[in-house]
Amino acid sequence: MTSFAKLRLLFSLATSAFAAVNAVSDVREARREKDRLALANAVLNILAVITGAALAVRSVRGGEEK
Incomplete structure (x- = not known):
């Protein structure tokens, strides 16, 4: 996994975590x-x-390769 892919993954997970907290609050x-x-x-x-x-x-x- 390249460093760009890792960064994208971390950003995706952080966004998901923030959205989850917001949704529970809603x-x-x-x-x-x-x-x-x-x-x-x-x-x-x-x-x-x-x-x-x-x-x-x-x-x-690794289920999705681009």
């Missing part, structure tokens, strides 16, 4: 306000974070 706020639409949005954001993290892990394992 879930808590939506539940507190009993806002179903905001809750649905926050849950879908969490699913997007999970997908992004899974793609990053797959690229580390």
Whole structure:
């Protein structure tokens, strides 16, 4: 793995971590306000974070070569 690929991976993981923290915060706020639409949005954001993290892990394992 080249240094550029490692840097890109670290950036991807850091972005995913930040998005996960933000999404959990959004879930808590939506539940507190009993806002179903905001809750649905926050849950879908969490699913997007999970997908992004899974793609990053797959690229580390060598499942995706470009």
